[in-house]
Amino acid sequence: MQPDQLLPGALAIAGPANPPVPFPAAAIRADCGPIVIWHWGVDPLAEVGDASLALVLSRTARRADGRVAHADIVALLRHRPDALTRLLPPFGALGASPEGAEAVADSMGFQHIFHSDPGEGTVPLVSTSALLAARALDAQLDPMAVGIQSLLGWQLGGNSLFAGVKKLEAGAVVTLDERGVTLTKTSARRHEPISPAEAVQEAADLLRTSLNAVLDDYPDAVLQLTGGMDSRLLLSAIPPARRRGLRAMTLDVPGKGDTAIASMIAQQYGIRHDVRGLTDVAGVSAVEAWELCRIEATRLDAMADPVALAAQRIAERAFDQGVRISGLGGEIARGFYYVGRVRDRTYDRQDAARLAAWRMFVNEAVEPGLLVGEFAAWAESVATAQVHDALVDGGEEWFRATDELYLRHRMQRWAGATDLAVSVERIVINPMLDEGFLDLAYRLRPQDKVNSRFLGALQMELDPELGKLPLDGRPAPATYAAPSRWEPVTQLASTGKRFARKAIQRVQRGNRPPAGGTILAAKVVEHWRAESQVLRPLEELDFVDPSWVSRVLDGSVDPRPSSVAFLTNLIVATSDAG
Template sequence: MELTTWGLRPVPDGGSVLLSCGARAADRDVDETVLGASWAETRHVLRAALPPFALLTRLDGGVRVSTDELGLRHVYYGRNDRLSLASTSAGAAAARLGRGLDEHAVAVQSLLGWQLGDRTLFREVLKLPAGASAVVDGDGVRVERDADADADGSRHPSMSLAEAVPAAAHLLRTSLSRYLDDHPDAVLQLTGGLDSRILLSAVPPSRRRGLRTLTLGEPTEVDVQIASRPSREQGMSHEVISVRGLQDLSPHEAYESCVRAARRVECMADPLAFAAVSFAEAQIGQGPRLAGLGGEFARGFYHLGRAPRVPVSRAAAAGLASWRMFPNEAAEPGALDPDFRRWSRAVTVDDIFGHLRETGLDLFAATDEFYLAQRVQRWAGVTATAVCISRPVVTPMLDARFISIARALRPADKSSARFLGLLQVELDEELAAVPMDGRPAPVTYARPGVRGTVAGARTSATKLVRKARQRLTGSPRPPVGGAVLAAKVVEHWWAHPDALAPARRCGFVREEWLDRLVSRELEAAPSTVALLVNLVTALDDGLPAGPDHR
């Protein structure tokens, strides 16, 4: 039995250690001192804890590693003929087990930019399910989960908006007030959008003066200006962090920062986006952070207008993927092997369809569950995992109690942000009247009327046009700083074409396209550069290429 803790304090037999910078449960901080003497008692505490967090417990002859109820804090496990393991690093697990790239996982990531289900980018290295534990002992590795764990919304009672709005408002007010009591130095990530504004509105007005808020962007950007207004008017301390300095990085420095980012997100998210945010975050001191992650689940993220009852079908899954998922982070088709590209689309749609069908719900309710159990858990989770070891992160809208309220609503009550609009009005009607970035004020979603209906239709039409343009041109919108870093990474490859050797041998990327890239005959989209950086980083770390899918 071997336990490597990478700098953590030694864990005695029967002892536990959090694999994150703290955790929050039942409106109090969780540390080893509040965990129960038995696993049943400890599990009861952990089930109420906000993600992301994980816990390692030293057993007699083994270890137990447990993740939060949403699975936002990623933990991985696997086995071969010689050993079984659990790890906080998928790449380290793959190297130890001698596993290469998983072609199915590469296929999914080439279109979504992230992973589905329990897959990782590495063959037979799996992600621990939400609310589960991996136990490694003399019998190998096994996954344990509570018998009453509820992974979908099929067993939740219904609630009306009249019941849900005050219940959610009380929950957020109480949660935010008690957190600020314990952590007066907490920083609220404030954007020009709805989710972070709801969190701000849940803070009592008497507590807002001096509250630290943080926005990523440039002072002239609309998102920053909208976030600055309430901060200025209510006496909050507003910090704006910028990625402007990325322009001053050399191509080599930019490339190395993206490789470091790829390793931190286990090569399963956009390393350009994470590198840019990490660059900006380095400008400020780190501390407890309040994040609005999870609000999309409560507003019917994938709904376009009203939400009728539609059964789940493969055709519906394909349409959902084409219009709502693939345009966001897909690599440009011309960069990929044609056979692999065609196969990728088929298996990815099959996967999405399978996850939607597993919920047992109609299409719109199923897409809400898909967003929570897949996109939030895997896409947002891998990034949350990378940052939760350096600062406490609290996500009030991913509180199991808040999720239960959102699940109990009809899709039609969440669609067009009606529930969240009403929640914003309930919490702070004055802030509800302030327009958002590119969208009308939240009050128009709460009380649509003729003006609100027109504004909502205009917003939906704008989104539809943008998605159509992305689909037709195959040009996803790059993340903040992504275009700058992508250009510098390509410039590094011009000077060091051998750095792309792993991408040439993996069989997923067209060699002719790579030749044209390094000879400066074409430009690469940031989403394609992100995929290449992930593939090169994974294979450069000593892993064999995946098997040929043909």
């Protein structure tokens, strides 16, 4: 781990005055009663002179209608920290006084905050970095978390890679004082159902309010424009008069049709459109590739894909950073894990196992041989059981439970981690992660969301003209808003094609690499072969097969990008020097 590559953040501890932690060089110490806080890269909102401190841990603080003033954040931290969970993700804040400290996370848990176990015998701490928390607690790798990550590429729920280090639950408050760590859940869901017509109207009003407020606050904000539905919805929520001169960008990925559709839309509405490709990835040296991936693993707390993020960051170098409007979050309203005919039903462990094997373990899993056989078999069993437990936490009905699995696990632990990691370079605003929008999606029946019915209707409410233009490789949103009587047959045929692709992928025991990931991973392996001491930390891990590592180094095995990402994370997680 390289401390100076950590994201801006803080660590608060009610224990040893100087814990064995390699803090970033710019870290500032503040003493607040029984709590000692180190913070770096974030400016206090309140002075430390009265033994109090207030920190906003995210780049921005806003609701759908605009920015939230620092004075309001300080007041809420002191009197109503639970109210801060409603701010747009990612958002986090930490406040301290002579009585103790409190930290709060947004309703999606996108702002990653970690804490020690509330039980006795552990040092009470709160940290924005799981890596630093593990150093302070002298925590070892958690075998269950390692097994889960070897299959998913990310973590479930409150797991971290380290025993005794937990992620703060989405929409929760953690209190740190002389008594230890106390957790308070604050995010309450509305359960009353809503009609599709009501949901469409409320969602349209919310998105219009949000997009206008973003452009009022950041006139030069850039819309991430793709050929998909989510960015189309955001553009549609912007009044036509504000579209001319709007800035937009598209990452040109080979094999995708995003660029052609985005360019057509940009030309039609007078949008200033910037298109860049992935060509820079090939020009990176092996040494630089390893350094970039190691940095990203540090920023991701070794719990998401550093190869994919490094490749994305290389491609992003040519773009202006600033403020970015992203369509991340639209997936929540379309039933990401829905397969087959959607009707209310219960489920069992076999359903969970099938979902895990066919939809969750395919793209990010490490390849056979990397893990010792006994550990690999145990990891698959444990990870499948954990997926089932996560589904059970989401309710008794199958499709609603899969919605919760995607929303409360995949989104915060994968999308949240990567969204947070890029905040060093830019502010990312995701209007469809607003708690109000999530609430509407949650209250709809699965039958109202399946096959993008709700999002199609929302598109037609926002802008019917844009709704008639085709999507990348799919019909126009208008088709989803008013499906024909043949739609169930079409949906089943589409599901069959997806299953066929997954079946081939599973039989071939392959996965889908991220854009630019194959090239970058190959360069990382080239560096490993030239500097084999980089892999020395793996020798201490009894679940990694040393003969497989030897075959990688002698050139007889070229590992997948997912395996390179997994090993990079393990090296960063277990080595101070990296």
